Amino acid sequence: MGATRSTVLSLVIGQAVRLVGLGIAIGICVSLVLAGSLSQLLFDVDPRDLSIYVAVPATLMLTAVLTSYLPARRAMRIDPVIALRGD
Secondary structure (H helix, E strand, O other): OOOOHHHHHHHHHHHHHHHHHHHHHHHHHHHHHHHHHHOOOOOOOOOOOHHHHHHHHHHHHHHHHHHHHHHHHHHHHOOHHHHHHHO
């Protein structure tokens, strides 16, 4: 109640970014630990290649922002009084 459209947008997208950021942090830690054991399976590829550790999380974060924008835009259009009457 009383939130502006931009506040609702930042709330919904912010929640998605926090969840994806946590997943990315956990994934990077696990991949760094397991990279040594996977090095025998990779040919002509460094398991700790910096470009991979930058490109993949950036792609995941961009995807999370874009996919959370549509629900955020839908949430911005809902009238709070109508939403409360439905409950």
